[in-house]
Amino acid sequence: MAFKHLIRFLPLTAVLVAPVAMAQVSEFSLANGMQVIVKEDHRAPVVVSQVWYKVGSSYEPDGLTGISHALEHMMFKGTESVGPGEFSRTISALGGDENAFTSRDYTAYFEMLASEHLEKALELEADRMRNLLLDPVEFAKEIEVVKEERRLRTEDKPSGKVYEQFSAVAWRASTYRNPVIGWMTDLDNMTNDDLVAWYRRWYAPNNATLVVVGDVDPGQVRSLAERYFAGIATSEIPALKPVAEPAQSGETRVEVRVPARQPYLMLGYKAPIIGTAAEPWEPYALYVLANVLDGGNSARLSRDLVRGDAIAASAGAEYGPYSRLPGMFLLDGTPTDGHTTAELEQALRAQVERLRAELIDEGELKRIVTQAVASKVYEADSLFAQAMEIGMLETIGLDWRLLKTEIDAIKAVTPEQVRSVAERYLTDDNLTVATLAPLPMDGAARVPRSAAAGVRHDS
Amino acid sequence: MTAERNVTRVMLRRLFVLAGVLCASLAQAGPKVESWVTGSGAKVMYVHAPDLPMVDVRIVFDAGSARDGDLPGLARFTSAMLSEGAGDWDADALAERLESRGIELGSSSLRDMAWVSVRSLVEPEVLNVALDTAATVLAKPRFDDVAVERVRQQMQIGLRRSLQSPGTVAQRRFFSTLYADHPYAHSPDGDETSLAAISRADLQDYHRRYYVAANAVIAIVGDVNRDAAEQIAARVTGGLAVGNHAPALPAVPAVSGGELREHFPSSQTHIYVGQTGMSRHDPDYYPLYVGNHVLGGGGLVSTLGEEVRNKRGLSYSVYSYFSPMRVDGPFLMVAQTKNDQANAALKVMRDTLRRFVDEGPDEQELADAKQNLIGGFPLRIASNSKIVEYLAMMGFYDYPLDHLDTLPQKIADVTVEQVRDAFRRRIGNGSAIAVIVGGDGKGSS
Numbered sequence: 001m002a003f004k005h006l007i008r009f010l011p012l013t014a015v016l017v018a019p020v021a022m023a024q025v026s027e028f029s030l031a032n033g034m035q036v037i038v039k040e041d042h043r044a045p046v047v048v049s050q051v052w053y054k055v056g057s058s059y060e061p062d063g064l065t066g067i068s069h070a071l072e073h074m075m076f077k078g079t080e081s082v083g084p085g086e087f088s089r090t091i092s093a094l095g096g097d098e099n100a101f102t103s104r105d106y107t108a109y110f111e112m113l114a115s116e117h118l119e120k121a122l123e124l125e126a127d128r129m130r131n132l133l134l135d136p137v138e139f140a141k142e143i144e145v146v147k148e149e150r151r152l153r154t155e156d157k158p159s160g161k162v163y164e165q166f167s168a169v170a171w172r173a174s175t176y177r178n179p180v181i182g183w184m185t186d187l188d189n190m191t192n193d194d195l196v197a198w199y200r201r202w203y204a205p206n207n208a209t210l211v212v213v214g215d216v217d218p219g220q221v222r223s224l225a226e227r228y229f230a231g232i233a234t235s236e237i238p239a240l241k242p243v244a245e246p247a248q249s250g251e252t253r254v255e256v257r258v259p260a261r262q263p264y265l266m267l268g269y270k271a272p273i274i275g276t277a278a279e280p281w282e283p284y285a286l287y288v289l290a291n292v293l294d295g296g297n298s299a300r301l302s303r304d305l306v307r308g309d310a311i312a313a314s315a316g317a318e319y320g321p322y323s324r325l326p327g328m329f330l331l332d333g334t335p336t337d338g339h340t341t342a343e344l345e346q347a348l349r350a351q352v353e354r355l356r357a358e359l360i361d362e363g364e365l366k367r368i369v370t371q372a373v374a375s376k377v378y379e380a381d382s383l384f385a386q387a388m389e390i391g392m393l394e395t396i397g398l399d400w401r402l403l404k405t406e407i408d409a410i411k412a413v414t415p416e417q418v419r420s421v422a423e424r425y426l427t428d429d430n431l432t433v434a435t436l437a438p439l440p441m442d443g444a445a446r447v448p449r450s451a452a453a454g455v456r457h458d459s
Numbered sequence: 460m461t462a463e464r465n466v467t468r469v470m471l472r473r474l475f476v477l478a479g480v481l482c483a484s485l486a487q488a489g490p491k492v493e494s495w496v497t498g499s500g501a502k503v504m505y506v507h508a509p510d511l512p513m514v515d516v517r518i519v520f521d522a523g524s525a526r527d528g529d530l531p532g533l534a535r536f537t538s539a540m541l542s543e544g545a546g547d548w549d550a551d552a553l554a555e556r557l558e559s560r561g562i563e564l565g566s567s568s569l570r571d572m573a574w575v576s577v578r579s580l581v582e583p584e585v586l587n588v589a590l591d592t593a594a595t596v597l598a599k600p601r602f603d604d605v606a607v608e609r610v611r612q613q614m615q616i617g618l619r620r621s622l623q624s625p626g627t628v629a630q631r632r633f634f635s636t637l638y639a640d641h642p643y644a645h646s647p648d649g650d651e652t653s654l655a656a657i658s659r660a661d662l663q664d665y666h667r668r669y670y671v672a673a674n675a676v677i678a679i680v681g682d683v684n685r686d687a688a689e690q691i692a693a694r695v696t697g698g699l700a701v702g703n704h705a706p707a708l709p710a711v712p713a714v715s716g717g718e719l720r721e722h723f724p725s726s727q728t729h730i731y732v733g734q735t736g737m738s739r740h741d742p743d744y745y746p747l748y749v750g751n752h753v754l755g756g757g758g759l760v761s762t763l764g765e766e767v768r769n770k771r772g773l774s775y776s777v778y779s780y781f782s783p784m785r786v787d788g789p790f791l792m793v794a795q796t797k798n799d800q801a802n803a804a805l806k807v808m809r810d811t812l813r814r815f816v817d818e819g820p821d822e823q824e825l826a827d828a829k830q831n832l833i834g835g836f837p838l839r840i841a842s843n844s845k846i847v848e849y850l851a852m853m854g855f856y857d858y859p860l861d862h863l864d865t866l867p868q869k870i871a872d873v874t875v876e877q878v879r880d881a882f883r884r885r886i887g888n889g890s891a892i893a894v895i896v897g898g899d900g901k902g903s904s
Binding site for chain 1: 508510511512513542550551553554555557558559560561562563578580609612613615616617619620622623624625723724725726727757758759760765768769770771772773774775776795796797827830831832833834835836837838840841842843844
């Protein structure tokens, strides 16, 4: 159960969601270019409202990493007519929950509340789309909060550090190399004026999508959206310069030595996504491949590495077909006592080699399709997940209607196609490996890595 | 995978804490809850939710770590073994059986409860397999030697990974200091010594004793009618012995303040300040619960959020909560900040609490908190997965069936004076302890 962890907004392996019978979805745009998508779900008298902006860490230039996220924090610090913290207090007093999240490709703000109060949420969101104050005194305090957040999520968290280092070396040109929260130096040197410029540049109706899911009437949402957002003038949104990640032509490795108690390993193969793949079926074949390895306890990593050879205490695979820039097919794991990260790496690479050499079983394929179909039904239990998938797809430049065809696309994947994407993308030259080599927690002298590894070999 | 892909403005807190804070709209009744007892003595809580062709079943036992005895981690170890082989199926066969049909089965445990959750489509061939498998998992786990050793090591490694976090270390110290020799003192994760010592026979004994019908509550939510729900409850518990309910837990010991500091190779210091809080049926439950919502339960819209984060930028995640349990669970204030300002943050937290105890909330603050709790009720029960958790909690702690209907009025009835009085008696008694873990442990430059 995930009770001990932060709630994540994106499913990991299964990035594929949508109810079986697609509920009623309405879509329209305002004259100023703002997209509005409404999905009706009348099971309970509640609504989720999300405003998505096409801006995130992958939009950020060097020196300003983390600015999208810092601005997200400041969006709660007041406008000309709404005081600092008043946004949150207002939603709270209506019985609502609100928050926001920033990722590589998007920044999104949401409210969950009784559907009768949707109007207030839209009024407040429209206000801060254009009228944010960005007070330097508030900024000076809030940037310290953001640094504390970075310390909590990355500086003091070995797995967070590994992921940050992994991304930083895996990508040469792609802005996915930078952490969403930003490098500490950039946070130290960020100014309120930087945020003002960033806000003016990206926060506009023609760079936003409003997604409303719940017990609402689309006509009513439309008139509310018109009332509050239509008056906001269009901005000229600058085109991003294209980013092309150069082809990788050899394995990349990074070792992270920090105080820790357990070694850890992460592998990533650069992989295409929907929109950039050479063939439209490739992302779905990669999805199937990820689930052959890690689609539950019956999948290969659990069966062969956690149970069979007992070389991994845990092992996972992850691939997301939806992102703005080309992505990564990830593998990770923690070795069991008596095994090294080197041995676990070999075992994971052997699993990949097997996918290049052999066709997957029809039974595996059938299991994955069945799970995908069931998970569509299960996902329909969550309003938030339904809104999330629509907003994410629209914001990265895809069409939410892709959700309707996902299951058919997965069903159409053949074992030959799975082998084909393994041969094409899961290659040694295309691989990045990061290992966590623990240093003593008590601050004692650093143990040379070879010696430490040797000890584990012998035990 | 452990990587952070999204960064949120506010850390979302542990759900089990929130499970204690359900609340209802005055104007709006909760879902219709039905309850009965199976032939073998298990209590059933059921809500009909016909909109989606799926069902959630949650089987809860009074078998959390409070029942570990002198083997910390035994409850969680037992829970983890359930899906590692049962009846005729080893772990491979069990996983294949479930996943090839899209069935989800999980198990976990906390201090009070242990549970197994099943989520399935309602088409008969699938649901039948889900129920038969769940029944076997509950009644006939195999505890194969090889699986025992595998899970032992997974738990040991999981424990070590968790001890890489100063927050986890601080929380463990907090509980062990506050609860001394009470069964709530140790972490459900156990410790190295105990995890090494637990034997197959210990696991089997624990299962035989606590995974019994008289110690079980079954919550069912989904597209199944009452007759079908009765069959589901009977089937999943069909193999369980009747057994006995777990005995009452001892009262928690009194603790009289103190401070514990510990160094840790971290850039932040984690602060846990708190004391004995309340039980599920505490006479001060509502004043303490609603009062805490003002103090630190309402995220950034709370006094602690305002003082520590909004005004001073000291911490990203700051909050307070009561964790109401079978016997008195803790009251806690939590924050984390860079090492050299830990003492400053600790002082703000203590001053904020002292002022809250002395003065209580003002009328407006209390009214806003009540509005949030009462107005937010529809959200708390907006999905099957949320409802099934509430049903399990209500059944486990013996709440009346109309709990969700009466709750809003109980929240609305809380007065400023009641909050002030309850906080003075229960929190303002000088018994708070502080655990400070991080850096050199000194908390200042």
